[in-house]
Amino acid sequence: MTERPVPDRSYWLTRFLFLRMLGLVYAVAFLVVVNQWMPLLGSHGLLPAGAFLDRIAASHGRDTATFFQLPTLFWLDASDATFRACGLVGLGLSLAVLAGFANVPVLAALWLLYMSFVHVGQIFYGYGWETLLLETGFLAIFLAPLGRTDPFPRTTPTPTVVIVLLRWLIFRVMLGAGLIKLRGDSCWRDLTCLVYHYETQPNPNPLSRYLHHLPVWFHQIEVAFNHVVELVAPFSVFGPRRARHVAGALIVLFQVLLILSGNLSFLNWLTITIAVACFDDGLLEHLVPSRVRTWIAERTAGAQETKARGIAVYVLAVVVGLLSLNPALNLLSPTQRMNTAYDPFDLVNSYGAFGSIGRERYEIVLEGTDAEEPMEGAQWAPYDFPCKPGAAVRRPCWISPYHYRLDWQMWFAAMPGAGTEPWLVHLVAKLLQGDRAVRGLLAPGPFMDRPPRFVRARYYRYQFTRAGEKEWWRRTFTTDYLPPLSVDSPSLTEYLSRRGW
Numbered sequence: 001m002t003e004r005p006v007p008d009r010s011y012w013l014t015r016f017l018f019l020r021m022l023g024l025v026y027a028v029a030f031l032v033v034v035n036q037w038m039p040l041l042g043s044h045g046l047l048p049a050g051a052f053l054d055r056i057a058a059s060h061g062r063d064t065a066t067f068f069q070l071p072t073l074f075w076l077d078a079s080d081a082t083f084r085a086c087g088l089v090g091l092g093l094s095l096a097v098l099a100g101f102a103n104v105p106v107l108a109a110l111w112l113l114y115m116s117f118v119h120v121g122q123i124f125y126g127y128g129w130e131t132l133l134l135e136t137g138f139l140a141i142f143l144a145p146l147g148r149t150d151p152f153p154r155t156t157p158t159p160t161v162v163i164v165l166l167r168w169l170i171f172r173v174m175l176g177a178g179l180i181k182l183r184g185d186s187c188w189r190d191l192t193c194l195v196y197h198y199e200t201q202p203n204p205n206p207l208s209r210y211l212h213h214l215p216v217w218f219h220q221i222e223v224a225f226n227h228v229v230e231l232v233a234p235f236s237v238f239g240p241r242r243a244r245h246v247a248g249a250l251i252v253l254f255q256v257l258l259i260l261s262g263n264l265s266f267l268n269w270l271t272i273t274i275a276v277a278c279f280d281d282g283l284l285e286h287l288v289p290s291r292v293r294t295w296i297a298e299r300t301a302g303a304q305e306t307k308a309r310g311i312a313v314y315v316l317a318v319v320v321g322l323l324s325l326n327p328a329l330n331l332l333s334p335t336q337r338m339n340t341a342y343d344p345f346d347l348v349n350s351y352g353a354f355g356s357i358g359r360e361r362y363e364i365v366l367e368g369t370d371a372e373e374p375m376e377g378a379q380w381a382p383y384d385f386p387c388k389p390g391a392a393v394r395r396p397c398w399i400s401p402y403h404y405r406l407d408w409q410m411w412f413a414a415m416p417g418a419g420t421e422p423w424l425v426h427l428v429a430k431l432l433q434g435d436r437a438v439r440g441l442l443a444p445g446p447f448m449d450r451p452p453r454f455v456r457a458r459y460y461r462y463q464f465t466r467a468g469e470k471e472w473w474r475r476t477f478t479t480d481y482l483p484p485l486s487v488d489s490p491s492l493t494e495y496l497s498r499r500g501w
Contacts, residue, residue: 011158012300013284014276015143016151018166021273022140023097025266026110028401029133030090033117036405037087039437040124042080046406046423046430046438049120050078051500071344072116086113101149104141111137115346123423124405128339128353129267132173134346136274139165142316146309152296157303159313165320166277167244171234172327173271174251176351178230179331180338184355188227191220193357199464200358202411203263203387205398209464209472211261229254237278248278263387265403267353323348361462362414363389364424364481368431368452374484380456381446383431385410389462390443392471406441414459420482425492426501428455432487457482 041049053074060066067075074082090113093106111134118130143163145156187193198204198212229250236247252275255268285293326342327350338352371378384390387397388407406427413421430438434451446452461476485492 010281011163013281015158018276019102025270026094028266030094033087039441046426047122053078072119102144103149104146107141107144128351131341131346131349152299154303161313161317163277167237170274173351174230174234177353180352180355185357191223194219194222196357196359200361201262202408204396206396212464244278248275251275259400263400266401269401363460363462364414365458368447368455374454384443384445386443392473392475431455454484454486456484
């Protein structure tokens with residue numbers, strides 16, 4: 001049989017790869033929902049989502065207008081049973097897409113479900129990659145076949161318009177990240193930010209310590225490469241075919257390096273997924289056997305878009321174009337905002353990361369004791385978290401693309417000047433009450449079978465040790481973050497009462 005190549009300018013393989021990778025990202029996102037939603041945002045969680053909706057309803061009412069201000073399915077029912085069911089359905093549909101069963105209804109359901117969680121997730125879902133997944137997931141609805149799950153259906157060629165919109169998205173993601181750095185911290189301009197970043201990033205991984213101790217000149221080269229990828233390469237995603245391939249390859253390589261150097265949830269994996277739109281079948285066909293290339297070429301020969309679908313994607317382009325005005329102006333603004341949504345459905349957003357870099361790392365360490373009174377000499381046992389730095393001897397974790405949301409928020413809470421977070425006080429109260437679900441958000445350790453009498457929070461500076469030392473971190477006590485509290489401490493009970501907890 002004579003080999004027939006897939007046409008260079010077609011996007012059958014592009015769509016196939018993009019949707020499989022999107023299925024993976026969705027699966028991770030919904031796995032986090034299934035594992036962590038209840039103790040974080042369930043009816044007995046740290047920031048109950050149902051109570052959040054009740055507060056909004058009390059001030060704005062429960063009507064159509066309120067829904068369009070905060071679109072979420074959970075206006076219909078915010079019970080724990082509904083949260084669990086929606087999380088499991090989302091996980092199941094994600095795995096179906098990952099396995100190759102993707103069409104418009106499945107992708108629309110995934111987008112609607114995840115948007116519903118994000119919009120009531122409050123501070124625990126306030127990250128740029130949440131809106132990035134929603135924007136990507138919405139575009140994917142128009143990329144997939146209408147009803148069939150066949151990845152190469154004759155009646156549904158990959159719409160080039162949607163591929164271009166994905167390139168517009170990756171352009172904004174990368175350029176937004178580059179500009180926010182230049183406009184933000186001076187260390188990005190003098191090329192020294194990575195001297196600090198590996199140690200002070202949210203959740204370092206085992207390679208971070210080695211990278212931290214590399215020479216300053218090496219870090220300066222890294223930052224220069226960062227600027228090339230984020231400030232120069234994005235303009236080539238709309239350029240000639242070869243330039244577009246080079247830009248896509250640089251973006252993918254950069255994201256792989258970020259995955260190797262830290263734990264940034266599924267952000268980098270999702271960015272790679274979007275960057276796939278820079279590649280066409282003429283490039284990707286080299287990744288598949290010749291027999292598969294011939295089969296795809298024969299199956300897709302003469303495929304034509306339906307008129308209705310063609311109209312739909314052009315309407316999408318107009319909508320995205322109009323909604324892009326504010327994000328585009330934001331890119332040009334000297335007061336650029338990162339990770340901002342400009343419409344209630346998060347269809348077109350602005351992005352950015354690490355506009356400022358911490359020079360020192362601080363951690364809040366929670367400790368419990370069984371002592372009758374928290375006097376001097378009481379034995380305190382520290383709680384560890386699954387991933388954030390805790391015990392000095394514990395090796396940093398490697399979890400990307402998974403995300404421990406409480407660990408990440410503890411990083412924010414420990415920033416100098418952040419103040420005391422209400423959810424953190426609620427966390428202490430839950431540990432004192434022996435809440436098993438909330439205790440499950442932390443790493444195995446003390447007080448697994450019973451609550452302590454007192455919990456306190458202490459503030460430490462953390463620094464990487466050198467390779468070869470027994471401990472991974474050097475800790476220096478700074479101050480007390482929270483005084484010893486018991487389940488019946490008047491200050492704690494009054495604090496919880498004021499917030500309806």
